[in-house]
Amino acid sequence: MATLVIACAAAFLVLVNFTAPLATLGEIADALGAGPAGQTWILGSISLGLAAALLIAGSLADTFGRRRVFVLGGAGLAAGSVLCALAPATWAFVLGRIVQGVAGAARVRATGMWGAMLGGGITVGPVMAALLTAPAGWRSVYWLIALLGAAVAAAGARLPESRGIPRPTDFAGLLTLGPGIALLVAALTEARAGWGADVLVWAAPAVVLLAAFVVVELRVAEPMIDLRLLRAPAFRAATTGALTSGIAVVSFMTFLPSLLHRLLGLTPLAAAAVASIWSGVSFVVAAQARRVTVRLGDRRQAALGLGLCAAGELATLGLTTQSSWWHFVPGLAVAGVGTGLSNAALAGLSVRTVPPDRAAMGTGANNTARYVGSALGIALVAVVLAAAPGPGGVNYAAAITGALALLGAVLTALGRERVPEHGLVSSGRG
Numbered sequence: 001m002a003t004l005v006i007a008c009a010a011a012f013l014v015l016v017n018f019t020a021p022l023a024t025l026g027e028i029a030d031a032l033g034a035g036p037a038g039q040t041w042i043l044g045s046i047s048l049g050l051a052a053a054l055l056i057a058g059s060l061a062d063t064f065g066r067r068r069v070f071v072l073g074g075a076g077l078a079a080g081s082v083l084c085a086l087a088p089a090t091w092a093f094v095l096g097r098i099v100q101g102v103a104g105a106a107r108v109r110a111t112g113m114w115g116a117m118l119g120g121g122i123t124v125g126p127v128m129a130a131l132l133t134a135p136a137g138w139r140s141v142y143w144l145i146a147l148l149g150a151a152v153a154a155a156g157a158r159l160p161e162s163r164g165i166p167r168p169t170d171f172a173g174l175l176t177l178g179p180g181i182a183l184l185v186a187a188l189t190e191a192r193a194g195w196g197a198d199v200l201v202w203a204a205p206a207v208v209l210l211a212a213f214v215v216v217e218l219r220v221a222e223p224m225i226d227l228r229l230l231r232a233p234a235f236r237a238a239t240t241g242a243l244t245s246g247i248a249v250v251s252f253m254t255f256l257p258s259l260l261h262r263l264l265g266l267t268p269l270a271a272a273a274v275a276s277i278w279s280g281v282s283f284v285v286a287a288q289a290r291r292v293t294v295r296l297g298d299r300r301q302a303a304l305g306l307g308l309c310a311a312g313e314l315a316t317l318g319l320t321t322q323s324s325w326w327h328f329v330p331g332l333a334v335a336g337v338g339t340g341l342s343n344a345a346l347a348g349l350s351v352r353t354v355p356p357d358r359a360a361m362g363t364g365a366n367n368t369a370r371y372v373g374s375a376l377g378i379a380l381v382a383v384v385l386a387a388a389p390g391p392g393g394v395n396y397a398a399a400i401t402g403a404l405a406l407l408g409a410v411l412t413a414l415g416r417e418r419v420p421e422h423g424l425v426s427s428g429r430g
Contacts, residue, residue, distance in 0.1 A: 006155050010070070013152060014104040015121020016128060017077065017145050018046055019279075021097075023126035023272035025258040027138045028093065038090040040189050040382040043254055045094040047246075047375035048185065049101020052178030054371065055224035055364045057105045060169060067161045074153020076103025081146035085139045096142075101371075103149075122279040126257055126272035133268060172216045173224040180209030181372055188379035192386040225365045234299060235362070237415025238349040241302045242366045244408025245342060246373020248401040249309045249335065251381045253278055254374070256328070259385075259394055264325055274325045274332070278312075281336025282343065289344035298349035303413035305342025309335045310405035316398045319391040377401070 021028055021042055029039050061069040080099030087093035129141045183206035190198045217223040229235050253275065260271035292301050312335025316328050350366035384400060385393040 006152060006159065010074070010152050010156070012121045012124075013077075013145070013148055016125040017081070017100055017104065017149075018050075019122050019125030020129040020141050020145065022254060022275065023130040023257040023261070023268040024133045024138045024141070026261060027133055027268070029090075031138065032087060032090045032093055034090040034093075036192055036382065036386055037189050038094075039258075040192075040379055041094045042090065042097070044185060044375045044378035045097040046101040046104070047371045047378070048178065048182050049098040049103075050105050051101075051181055051368050051371035051375060052174060053102040053105035054368045055177075055361075056169060056171075056174050057364075063167060063169065065161045067156060067159050070156045070159075071153045073103045073105075074149050074156060076100075077149035078146040078153065079103075081142040081149060085142035085146065120283050123276045123283060126275060127269065130267075130269035130272045168222045170216075170220055170222060170224045172220060173213060176209045176213035176216055177224070180206050180213055181375060183209065185375050185379045188376065188383060191379075191383050225361055225368075229361070229365070233415045234349060234352075237299055237302070237412045238346050238362075238366055239369045240415075241306060241342060241346045241408055241412040242350070242369040243373040244306060244405060244412075245309070245339070245346070246370040246375075247377035247380070248373075248404035248408060249306075249313070249339060250370070250374040251377025252313055252397060252401040253335075254378055255381055255385070255397070260325060260328075263319075263321075263391060263394065264323065266325060270325070274328060277329060278332040278336040278339065281333055282339040285337050285340025286344045287340075289341050292341060293345060293348065298345045298352060299412060299415055301345035302342045302349060303409045305338040305340070305345060306405050306409035306412060308338025309342065310338075310402045310409060312336070312338060313398050313402035313405060317395050317402075319394050319398075321391055323391070 025039060025042060028034070028042060032038070034042060057069065057073075077100055080096045080101075080103055083096030083099060084093050087096060129138070132138075132140050132144065183202050187199050187202035187206060190202055214227065217225060217227050230239070256278075257268070257271040257275045260266045260274055261268055266274065289301070292304075296304065312331040312333070315331035315334060319327060346366055347363065350362040381397045381401065384397045387393065388396050
């Protein structure tokens with residue numbers, strides 16, 4: 001029982017930390033002197049840490065012990081939070097968020113409770129940050145997260161140790177994937193000022209590193225992700241769905257609280273409360289999604305969920321300077337239903353379509369695709385909002401992300417229900 005409680009607390013804290021800056025972006029940016037590009041990094045940097053470390057955390061836990069990795073993750077989260085709380089400039093805050101992301105990946109993989117706590121943590125994070133920021137300032141949020149991270153790590157240290165089958169750690173994959181994604185996000189961030197030579201300076205090495213990642217994963221004996229898994233159409237559907245969820249849904253919802261604050265004049269707390277309609281509905285629906293899965297199956301449910309996300313985002317079109325926050329309520333509710341359905345289904349699909357000895361890799365790939373998508377999507381939405389400031393930019397962003405979600409729904413629906421042959425994805429390379 002103690003293990004379950006600590007695991008749930010850790011996963012919940014990871015999500016609270018992930019969403020904490022959403023409602024207080026303006027205060028953080030003003031204090032650190034962050035311009036538009038800096039704000040993009042403030043929102044997206046934690047996704048980079050999570051995406052880079054999620055796939056490798058499992059092998060580290062199997063080799064060195066799950067409790068040990070869990071405790072180190074807690075200590076890392078606390079250290080990253082302290083760095084955020086003390087940050088004198090944007091770069092220091094971004095670095096702290098990346099450290100938090102890497103540490104959070106270790107805790108998420110060690111607990112395996114991500115899907116269950118997703119909606120709850122996303123709902124609480126912005127509201128908690130807004131409540132603390134008003135009387136005590138935004139830095140108090142990160143001091144609290146540091147204390148909670150240390151407390152959960154201390155509790156985890158009292159749990160019994162467990163290990164899986166030790167596996168070589170794919171450091172080459174980590175060193176090509178993480179920097180490759182970071183450089184690609186940097187290229188999109190630079191595109192806010194136009195698609196000139198500066199974008200190419202970042203994009204070219206990103207392409208080289210990501211191509212190197214593919215080569216490494218095809219050749220290394222124990223890859224972070226066996227790319228041959230993608231031969232299975234249903235696994236491709238799960239990965240595509242998770243990537244789309246990050247690019248098209250998480251990205252738009254990440255910007256929403258600050259947009260409500262800046263364009264409609266809502267307080268940070270009120271903006272967080274409006275945005276929580278999406279995450280709160282998602283949490284409730286995800287808890288009951290198994291009833292739909294029995295009737296539709298994972299793949300069709302994921303496609304339905306992404307389709308509802310598209311409908312919800314498109315329903316927010318038509319924002320004007322005279323609009324109120326009620327304008328977003330129907331769309332957020334519909335998108336919340338879609339997110340709850342798709343999150344539950346994609347997690348199941350990613351596991352069911354791989355052999356049992358690759359289950360952890362399946363969930364790791366699914367979560368990594370979601371965070372890669374969210375990092376890229378945040379940068380993409382930032383480019384759109386920079387090109388068209390004001391309500392018009394929000395409408396363009398909603399139209400683009402809604403269209404991408406719809407495309408993801410179609411691609412997910414087209415994935416055939418076929419479990420890959422074990423010979424294609426066996427753990428050996430001989």
